[in-house]
Amino acid sequence: MTTFYLVRHGKTELNLSLRFQGGEIDSPLLPIGIEQAIQAGRYLSDVRFDAVAVSTQKRAMDTANYILKENNHLDGLTVRYQDKLREIKFGKREGAEIDHTDEQTAYLRQRPDLYDPTAFGGETIDSLVSRSTETIEKLSEEFPEGTILIVAHGVLLITLINSLIGKEKAKWREGGPLANTSVTIVEKADDYKLISFNDISYQTTTEEA
Structure with missing residues (x-):
């Protein structure tokens, strides 16, 4: 059985300003984001990881380093940077401000099966899940009894997790x-099983620092 610890990066400037922060843009971790990453690291300090796989974007790499x-x-x-x-x-x-009245934005958040980014040259949900799943599958094959830390991003992780545990695309x-x-x-044994979800019980910092 392979155990995956999947961690989203710390809060960034673009998170705070409610702008699209996808795979082709980065912004620095805020002081609160750094503190979140340090607290996550302390929470996981006694976990013995066999491998670490991190997005090649700076906000994820910095978060992984603090952890x-x-x-x-x-x-x-x-x-491993992936x-x-x-x-x-x-x-x-x-980098654009998020328009919550936009149809495709609503689909991305609530009905990913209907999301179509063609008009603005974005990536499809199927592409995102395919490439992230491939990475997870390779790690589970290489470390069939291992414990793996994954540090990545919000949309990638939630779609990946839900698809792995068998939810329908919608x-x-x-x-x-x-x-x-x-x-x-x-x-991951024969199938993927969710053990804990979106855990921030360890966080003690709630205000901007």
């Missing part, structure tokens, strides 16, 4: 959005 600095079992541990764990691409909407955003630096645990 791992708190870990007590780093000897021999390697971190393009296939980058956030969904929003095309021309990258419900791939169910339970989202994931909180920044939330921890979700999924086990």
Whole structure:
């Protein structure tokens, strides 16, 4: 059985300003985002990871670094940076203010089976889930009895988690959005099983720092 710890990156400037932050844009972690990552690291400090896979975007890499600095079992541990764990691409909407009255934005959040990003050159949900699932499958094959840390992004993680546990496409955003630096645990034996979801019980900082 492979155990995956899936963590969303810490809060960023674009998260705060409610702008599209997809796979082709980055913004720095806020002080609160750094603190969230440190607290997540302390929460997971005694977990012995066999591998770490991180999105190649800076907000995820920085979050992973803060988490791992708190870990007590780093000897021999390697971190893999994976393009296939980058956030969904929003095309021309990258960095734009989110319009909550927009039809495609509503579909992305509530009915991903209807989401069509063609008009603005974005990435499809099917593409996102395909590439992220491929990464998870390869890790589960390589570490069939391992414990794996994944640090990635909100849309990627919620759609990946829901698809892995067998939900239909229309419900791939169910339970989202994931909180920044939330921890979700999924086990892979014959099938994928959700153990804990969107856990931020360890967080003690709630105000901007």
